[in-house]
Amino acid sequence: MRLQNLARSLAVVVIAMTSGLHAQPNYDESKVPKYTLPDPLVASDGTSVTDVESWEDRRREILELFEQHVYGRSPAPHKDVVCEVTSVSKNTLARVGAVRKQVTVYFSGDRDGPKMDILIYLPLRAERPVPTFLGLNFEGNHAIHNDPGITLSKSWMRDDGKGVVDHRATEESRGAQSGRWAVESIIKCGYALATIYYGDIDPDDYGDNFQDGVHPLFYKEGQTKPAADEWGAIGAWAWGLSQAMDYFETDDEIDHKHVAVMGHSRLGKTALWAGASDTRFALVISNNSGCGGAALSRRRFGETVKVINTNFKHWFCDNFSKYNDNEDALPVDQHMLISLIAPRPVYIASAQEDRWADSRGEFLSGFHADPVYRLLGTNGIGAEKMPELDKPVMNTIGYHIRTGGHDVTEFDWKCYMAFADKHFGFTNKQ
Numbered sequence: 001m002r003l004q005n006l007a008r009s010l011a012v013v014v015i016a017m018t019s020g021l022h023a024q025p026n027y028d029e030s031k032v033p034k035y036t037l038p039d040p041l042v043a044s045d046g047t048s049v050t051d052v053e054s055w056e057d058r059r060r061e062i063l064e065l066f067e068q069h070v071y072g073r074s075p076a077p078h079k080d081v082v083c084e085v086t087s088v089s090k091n092t093l094a095r096v097g098a099v100r101k102q103v104t105v106y107f108s109g110d111r112d113g114p115k116m117d118i119l120i121y122l123p124l125r126a127e128r129p130v131p132t133f134l135g136l137n138f139e140g141n142h143a144i145h146n147d148p149g150i151t152l153s154k155s156w157m158r159d160d161g162k163g164v165v166d167h168r169a170t171e172e173s174r175g176a177q178s179g180r181w182a183v184e185s186i187i188k189c190g191y192a193l194a195t196i197y198y199g200d201i202d203p204d205d206y207g208d209n210f211q212d213g214v215h216p217l218f219y220k221e222g223q224t225k226p227a228a229d230e231w232g233a234i235g236a237w238a239w240g241l242s243q244a245m246d247y248f249e250t251d252d253e254i255d256h257k258h259v260a261v262m263g264h265s266r267l268g269k270t271a272l273w274a275g276a277s278d279t280r281f282a283l284v285i286s287n288n289s290g291c292g293g294a295a296l297s298r299r300r301f302g303e304t305v306k307v308i309n310t311n312f313k314h315w316f317c318d319n320f321s322k323y324n325d326n327e328d329a330l331p332v333d334q335h336m337l338i339s340l341i342a343p344r345p346v347y348i349a350s351a352q353e354d355r356w357a358d359s360r361g362e363f364l365s366g367f368h369a370d371p372v373y374r375l376l377g378t379n380g381i382g383a384e385k386m387p388e389l390d391k392p393v394m395n396t397i398g399y400h401i402r403t404g405g406h407d408v409t410e411f412d413w414k415c416y417m418a419f420a421d422k423h424f425g426f427t428n429k430q
Contacts (some may be wrong), residue, residue, distance in 0.1 A: 114200075156203045268288060
């Protein structure tokens with residue numbers, strides 16, 4: 001195990017040294033190249049999309065383009081998947097009152113095979129079923145809160161997390177990322193929160209080469225890695241979120257018709273792809289998702305397609321690398337990803353100091369998705385320009401840019417809950 005971990009760590013070092021990670025990014029708007037975005041309302045044969053029926057055809061076409069060129073094709077769930085409730089605590093989080101439920105999903109039914117653990121907090125006194133925020137986390141379910149009843153993750157972890165030793169969590173890591181998860185606030189507002197450690201699904205490991213997550217469950221005979229148009233890590237993480245939705249549909253306490261999928265950074269990219277590819281998600285939230293998420297690729301501002309494919313190629317399908325320094329050849333751009341979510345509400349959040357994620361490019365994706373939302377009878381984004389700092393826009397497409405850097409803050413969560421209140425018509429506060 002130690003030799004394997006050493007090999008993986010060396011792989012990370014080699015990639016960082018050879019990737020151009022420290023190349024100077026463009027942060028100058030005057031140097032953004034001229035570009036023309038593909039029109040989501042013009043089909044590949046040049047036909048204009050003018051009604052709901054023709055949009056459905058175009059939507060399928062756009063979805064297939066993203067599968068082929070960006071995120072890869074994902075398989076259906078394994079036929080033998082098993083979900084098992086492993087623990088329930090009827091009264092926890094004393095300050096607000098919550099039920100803590102933990103569920104294990106065995107992706108192939110094999111107790112020794114790949115699995116994910118879902119941590120669920122439900123408001124103790126809220127009427128059932130409860131609308132729910134669902135999101136993947138970076139450092140294990142136990143890291144979102146210091147609640148000692150949360151099962152300590154046994155999955156492989158990157159060593160950059162607090163309390164992680166030899167790629168395994170220790171008790172010191174409890175609550176390590178609690179600042180990003182407004183657990184008590186969410187419960188107090190009457191929502192449930194469900195979260196999953198993203199490494200349960202795919203370890204996000206440079207040296208793994210798709211051997212330790214869910215990918216091998218679906219390899220054909222003789223296959224050792226995904227094909228050029230098959231799912232990378234983002235595709236796998238999004239697939240895992242859909243597996244959680246499958247479970248929610250069996251749980252009478254969760255309102256599976258009102259699930260908001262949320263993610264930050266690479267997991268914001270994941271939330272957008274999950275919401276685009278699985279229409280059961282009623283609301284989608286992208287927090288600082290940047291390149292490959294909400295930001296327009298053709299702007300080449302901050303992180304670019306080449307940089308992300310050099311540093312994190314495993315996130316996407318291999319075909320995406322064809323567009324390194326070649327963004328104009330992409331048959332899609334990220335405003336079309338937002339369009340795939342229409343007419344469901346989507347919230348895009350940026351941060352003033354997070355120039356790497358291209359805040360303006362994130363806003364423009366929502367802006368250029370607006371015509372699709374309007375075609376489908378909504379009010380779209382309802383803004384002609386980026387709002388002022390900390391002044392959210394909350395139409396069917398929501399957006400804010402807040403003060404601060406690349407993170408998830410209490411301000412972000414307040415906006416997300418207000419957005420959910422508006423679109424879910426929810427008033428069941430504790």
